[in-house]
Amino acid sequence: MFREQRRKQAADKLAVGVEWRGTDDHVFTTGWGEPIHPDTVSSLIATVIKRYNSPAQGARPGQPLPHARLHDLRHVHATTLLLAGVPVHVVAARLGHADPSITLGVYAHVIRTAEASAAEIFAQAIGE
Incomplete structure (x- = not known):
């Protein structure tokens, strides 16, 4: 998973070119290489849990995930x-x-x- 993420970052870096603002020490970055703010990731986790617990299609899970x-x-x-x-x-x-x-x-x-x-x-x- 981390190797795939690193490949995606390398592709982003090539696409952005000289405007790339990142370093190689962050796993998750914006499309221009800056670190993602932790609150952004926390809100994404809440969204993923909500979608898992109440899927748009199919049955709800037998054991829903708690808020995290x-x-x-x-x-x-x-x-x-x-x-x-x-x-x-x-x-x-x-x-x-x-x-x-x-x-x-x-x-x-x-x-x-x-x-x-x-x-x-x-x-x-x-x-x-």
Whole structure:
């Protein structure tokens, strides 16, 4: 998917020529290469969810998607990594947190859940 997006950007860059304003460090850009504002992407996510939940044709899904923002995907990513046992300092680096204590503060509830699971696994391992 990202390779296809990069190909589309390369085509846009060729089409726009010297008016291209972008750099190579943004995945999603306007047609002239500037970064897309995050609110634009968030509103597009809401539109996609709405169309999925209420399609113009065909049946509605059995399980509709809940409202979500772009920022919610960040939380899903961090939560999934932490519950999978990825160390907090690694998750903090992926999120761009300067200090893992920021990650610990935001995701303390997830870490407590993971700790409870670890305790249960340990108890089973020692035969309790």
